[in-house]
């Protein structure tokens with residue numbers, strides 16, 4: 001969580017230019033977890049996927065494939081830890 005906050009600060013300050021738009025768009029774990037169940041479904045994560053595609057980046061062939069690539073333990077839900085990891089590695 002702490003590392004994620006630092007990343008968000010870096011994003012917000014524009015130090016990571018390619019990711020600044022994500023923070024400006026409110027793309028955080030809590031912002032994407034619209035039903036507040038503590039994990040991201042394919043539908044919730046698709047907001048981030050669609051934004052990436054709109055900006056000319058295609059992180060995966062589909063939102064489903066993107067979700068699967070972030071869901072590193074394969075339990076069908078993206079946890080905050082898994083989300084932190086992908087954001088840190090972008």
Ligand SMILES: [Ca+2]
Nearest residue numbers: 033037039040
């Ligand atoms: Ca959720």
Ligand SMILES: [Ca+2]
Nearest residue numbers: 071073075077
């Ligand atoms: Ca998972």
